[in-house]
Amino acid sequence: MENLSAGTIPDSRSEQIPGQISSARGNPPISETDETIIGLEVHCQLDTVTKLFCACSTDYRSDGPNTHTCPVCLGLPGALPKINKRAVEYALRVAKALNCEVLPESVFSRKNYFYPDLDKAFQISQYDKPLAVGGHLIIEGENGEKLVRITRVHMEEDPGRLVHKGGVDRARYSLVDYNRAGIPLIEIVTEPDMRSPKEARRFLNKLRTTLEYLSVFDSDKEGSLRVDANISLQPEGWFDREKKSYKGRNRVEVKNISSYKGVEKALTFEITRQRNVIRKGQPIEQATRHFVETRGITTASRSKEEEHDYRYFPEPDLCPLRVSSWVDLIELPELPDARRARFIRQYGCSSNHARTLTGDLKLADFYEKVALKADPLLSATWVADTLIGELNYRDMGIGAVTPAHMTDLINLVESKTITDKNAIDVLRTILDGILKKEPAGTPSQIVARLDLGASESDVAPAAISEVIREQPQAIADYKSGKKGAFMFLIGQVMKKTRGKADPAELNRMLQAALDEGEQ
Amino acid sequence: MARSRLSFSPDDRVNAFLTTCPEPEYGTGSLEGLAIAIKDNISTKGIPTTAGSRILEGYVPPYDAHVVSLLMANGAAIVGKTNMDEFGMGTTTENSAYGPTLNPHDTGRVPGGSSGGSAAAVASGMVRMALGSDTGGSIRCPAAFCGIVGLKPTYGRVSRYGLIAYANSLEQIGPMARTVMETSRLMQVIAGYDPRDSTSVDQPYCHTPEKNIQGRRIGVPEEFFGAGVDPVVAAKVWEAIEVLERKGADIVTCRMPAMAYALAAYYVTCVSEASSNLARFDGVRYGPAVDTKKPWHEAFQERRGTSFGKEVRRRIMLGTFALSSGYYGKYYAKAQSARQQVKSDFLRLFKEVDVIAGPTMPTIAFRLGEKADPLSMYLSDILTVPANLAGVPAISVPCGAVDGMPVGLQVMGRPFEDEVVIDTAYAYEQAVD
Numbered sequence: 001m002e003n004l005s006a007g008t009i010p011d012s013r014s015e016q017i018p019g020q021i022s023s024a025r026g027n028p029p030i031s032e033t034d035e036t037i038i039g040l041e042v043h044c045q046l047d048t049v050t051k052l053f054c055a056c057s058t059d060y061r062s063d064g065p066n067t068h069t070c071p072v073c074l075g076l077p078g079a080l081p082k083i084n085k086r087a088v089e090y091a092l093r094v095a096k097a098l099n100c101e102v103l104p105e106s107v108f109s110r111k112n113y114f115y116p117d118l119d120k121a122f123q124i125s126q127y128d129k130p131l132a133v134g135g136h137l138i139i140e141g142e143n144g145e146k147l148v149r150i151t152r153v154h155m156e157e158d159p160g161r162l163v164h165k166g167g168v169d170r171a172r173y174s175l176v177d178y179n180r181a182g183i184p185l186i187e188i189v190t191e192p193d194m195r196s197p198k199e200a201r202r203f204l205n206k207l208r209t210t211l212e213y214l215s216v217f218d219s220d221k222e223g224s225l226r227v228d229a230n231i232s233l234q235p236e237g238w239f240d241r242e243k244k245s246y247k248g249r250n251r252v253e254v255k256n257i258s259s260y261k262g263v264e265k266a267l268t269f270e271i272t273r274q275r276n277v278i279r280k281g282q283p284i285e286q287a288t289r290h291f292v293e294t295r296g297i298t299t300a301s302r303s304k305e306e307e308h309d310y311r312y313f314p315e316p317d318l319c320p321l322r323v324s325s326w327v328d329l330i331e332l333p334e335l336p337d338a339r340r341a342r343f344i345r346q347y348g349c350s351s352n353h354a355r356t357l358t359g360d361l362k363l364a365d366f367y368e369k370v371a372l373k374a375d376p377l378l379s380a381t382w383v384a385d386t387l388i389g390e391l392n393y394r395d396m397g398i399g400a401v402t403p404a405h406m407t408d409l410i411n412l413v414e415s416k417t418i419t420d421k422n423a424i425d426v427l428r429t430i431l432d433g434i435l436k437k438e439p440a441g442t443p444s445q446i447v448a449r450l451d452l453g454a455s456e457s458d459v460a461p462a463a464i465s466e467v468i469r470e471q472p473q474a475i476a477d478y479k480s481g482k483k484g485a486f487m488f489l490i491g492q493v494m495k496k497t498r499g500k501a502d503p504a505e506l507n508r509m510l511q512a513a514l515d516e517g518e519q
Numbered sequence: 520m521a522r523s524r525l526s527f528s529p530d531d532r533v534n535a536f537l538t539t540c541p542e543p544e545y546g547t548g549s550l551e552g553l554a555i556a557i558k559d560n561i562s563t564k565g566i567p568t569t570a571g572s573r574i575l576e577g578y579v580p581p582y583d584a585h586v587v588s589l590l591m592a593n594g595a596a597i598v599g600k601t602n603m604d605e606f607g608m609g610t611t612t613e614n615s616a617y618g619p620t621l622n623p624h625d626t627g628r629v630p631g632g633s634s635g636g637s638a639a640a641v642a643s644g645m646v647r648m649a650l651g652s653d654t655g656g657s658i659r660c661p662a663a664f665c666g667i668v669g670l671k672p673t674y675g676r677v678s679r680y681g682l683i684a685y686a687n688s689l690e691q692i693g694p695m696a697r698t699v700m701e702t703s704r705l706m707q708v709i710a711g712y713d714p715r716d717s718t719s720v721d722q723p724y725c726h727t728p729e730k731n732i733q734g735r736r737i738g739v740p741e742e743f744f745g746a747g748v749d750p751v752v753a754a755k756v757w758e759a760i761e762v763l764e765r766k767g768a769d770i771v772t773c774r775m776p777a778m779a780y781a782l783a784a785y786y787v788t789c790v791s792e793a794s795s796n797l798a799r800f801d802g803v804r805y806g807p808a809v810d811t812k813k814p815w816h817e818a819f820q821e822r823r824g825t826s827f828g829k830e831v832r833r834r835i836m837l838g839t840f841a842l843s844s845g846y847y848g849k850y851y852a853k854a855q856s857a858r859q860q861v862k863s864d865f866l867r868l869f870k871e872v873d874v875i876a877g878p879t880m881p882t883i884a885f886r887l888g889e890k891a892d893p894l895s896m897y898l899s900d901i902l903t904v905p906a907n908l909a910g911v912p913a914i915s916v917p918c919g920a921v922d923g924m925p926v927g928l929q930v931m932g933r934p935f936e937d938e939v940v941i942d943t944a945y946a947y948e949q950a951v952d
């Protein structure tokens with residue numbers, strides 16, 4: 001990790017010395033009170049229409065290899081990069097939303113290394129003069145709200161991709177696809193402020209939500225997020241007291257994490273692994289490990305591969321970025337925290353519902369559309385609890401349903417046209433229909449078709465009388481004190497009313513009928 | 520637009536061309552039907568472009584350099600690609616993987632470099648004009664050695680899009696021709712803004728050379744006549760400066776102390792940039808296929824070890840070292856501050872004078888094989904590299920001969936005053952014509 005702050009003079013680039021392992025680290029015995037110290041380095045693809053340095057389209061995922069390429073992103077001799085203004089604007093939005101200080105001048109540098117997916121054999125990145133430094137993001141920490149400091153935000157280009165037909169172990173050749181080469185990336189580096197894998201995941205979720213609110217990132221696109229994580233276990237208080245110069249245990253960098261869940265998994269595994277090493281009295285080596293997503297473990301990298309001297313120097317084909325006057329013109333949209341506060345204020349949402357609803361841009365938009373035409377509080381419950389639950393169960397996204405359907409459904413519930421229970425059935429019918437690609441119609445249509453309307457007042461008493469007449473054994477059981485008998489009887493009544501009656505009301509009526517019979 | 524064809528079958532006795540186009544098309548415009556040769560590091564769609572290197576053997580660019588598009592749009596006929604030191608790394612054109620180019624004035628001598636093929640093609644009369652590129656003197660040196668005119672434009676004035684990079688921050692494409700007028704005519708076509716080159720500046724060149732230099736202040740730095748400059752060459756150049764004085768110019772002797780660091784600053788900068796630029800040639804995308812039975816990193820090391828010439832390998836290694844952690848500050852960073860000093864020297868002088876004049880090269884053309892020692896070759900660039908470090912325009916115009924070999928007068932000017940440099944050279948040329 002290039003843990004650089006602004007103004008670092010490239011002269012003293014000790015960070016780059018390969019294989020440098022500090023020998024001054026202590027090795028205290030493991031303790032229950034040890035703290036987990038986590039810092040993240042997050043790479044996100046900016047969702048621009050064209051690449052960072054050429055006019056090629058970024059919409060490559062469903063197309064054949066090397067079809068979204070040109071002399072520039074293929075790194076052909078003589079081709080020159082030209083900065084995509086929109087990508088810079090997107091990056092500035094991110095820097096601003098993360099409360100960073102945007103530097104008046106930032107510089108693109110070449111990061112030199114050989115790898116076949118890197119067509120120029122250098123990546124255009126930013127090094128000692130990044131776009132922005134010193135920000136923060138507030139997350140829901142283990143003990144309430146928590147501020148995670150952002151060290152720096154910089155821009156760089158994505159390399160291409162190696163493709164191994166039949167899997168990396170079996171393929172005889174590596175194929176190279178440069179469609180991804182030149183996609184704009186933003187790299188966000190945090191201070192080591194997270195104290196558990198869960199906090200790391202929450203940071204990522206919050207970051208993702210924020211980037212989506214900024215309309216600069218699409219988390220649905222495969223490979224749009226990649227994370228490297230630094231993790232170490234330190235005796236309680238050592239880290240905070242001594243800050244960066246502490247003499248604690250070494251940290252390990254886990255690379256190659258490409259999902260939100262993966263971060264939590266990789267870090268949880270790494271904690272266990274480091275604990276075991278310390279327990280055996282062995283030192284933690286400062287090292288880079290790779291996360292193997294399919295197996296949920298981290299493996300040691302052959303250290304030589306990681307010992308890069310990137311020989312950074314300013315990219316002579318690009319001018320320094322001077323964006324001071326531009327930054328002030330960039331207006332940010334309402335961000336997740338502000339929207340959450342507004343949901344509580346404007347719609348009376350509970351704090352939990354507001355957090356759930358604003359935790360995803362599409363969900364928040366969906367809710368607002370529903371809440372404008374249906375009771376906002378009822379809508380909050382139905383969207384945040386019921387709908388999300390049913391969607392998750394089916395592995396569906398919020399995009400599957402329309403706000404109009406939800407509005408219709410909630411209005412049917414509010415007017416007591418249908419019971420909650422039947423409303424859930426209607427929702428399930430809709431979702432199952434979508435999954436099967438057989439649209440089930442609007443909630444009103446479904447209610448009419450399946451005759452799920454709430455009971456008329458005389459349906460329930462008739463059904464109760466019938467059940468009492470038909471089930472003498474159960475009545476006898478109930479009277480002898482068997483608790484299950486009442487539930488059985490209720491079930492029988494509901495069968496007759498076909499779920500149209502309100503269960504609570506039925507309960508009361510059956511109880512009354514039975515009590516009456518006793519007298 | 521109707522396009523016609525030219526017939527081109529030169530008797531190339533000096534190995535000036537790497538590729539010739541026997542029947543090139545041409546259109547209408549200011550350069551209509553004019554045969555123009557292009558240095559082989561400038562990309563030409565459909566015409567092999569090797570930059571004088573084995574590692575690019577068989578590479579045919581799928582696109583035209585910006586300057587090539589401009590030439591064709593103005594009616595020029597691209598008749599071939601000219602020989603050069605591999606990737607521009609040399610002062611003699613002996614470092615080409617395809618054999619040296621010979622000097623048309625004496626085939627026992629080099630034509631200078633790295634644009635030696637272009638200079639020889641013009642000097643021998645095979646073409647009237649050619650494009651070269653100048654990283655540290657690569658247009659001016661062969662122009663001086665072959666007795667033609669060559670201009671290194673102000674950095675940013677001509678698009679580099681399509682020029683195979685050697686040292687991006689130093690180099691410019693520029694015109695080479697037999698006369699200042701023709702050089703100016705070619706410059707008019709190739710100069711101008713190109714949005715694809717971020718270092719391009721919107722400063723078109725629309726100018727007809729003007730020979731009146733009454734009152735022009737010409738600075739002559741002592742350092743341009745210092746140790747290493749052949750006294751006979753120095754005398755020839757002084758004669759030329761006196762011609763300008765007789766035409767009404769004021770001659771001011773001055774000093775340029777940062778010249779002491781120029782060569783070191785230049786070489787550290789260019790080898791550093793080159794080590795990065797040339798890293799892409801790994802046998803995966805260019806040149807004959809590597810042995811795929813070998814692991815990739817072994818195959819590409821072998822390719823780079825055998826397909827790059829000795830001088831290229833030397834400069835890649837030097838550049839890799841100069842950028843290495845722990846050495847960056849000592850070399851690259853220091854070179855950049857020395858470069859700033861050279862720039863300041865120029866800007867300071869340009870407050871007092873309009874142009875700076877001196878010899879282009881310290882000697883006449885070397886004999887073939889004479890500069891076998893790389894260091895002595897590097898030293899011969901001392902008078903041309905300052906203009907590249909400062910990004911200022913510089914021209915070499917023939918000013919007589921020593922032992923039958925041409926000598927070049929160099930004139931440097933303020934940034935974006937290529938016109939003044941051209942005019943000064945034109946005034947001299949017309950005065951002695």
Ligand SMILES: [Zn+2]
Pocket residue numbers: 051054055056068069070071072073074182
């Ligand atoms: Zn492209």
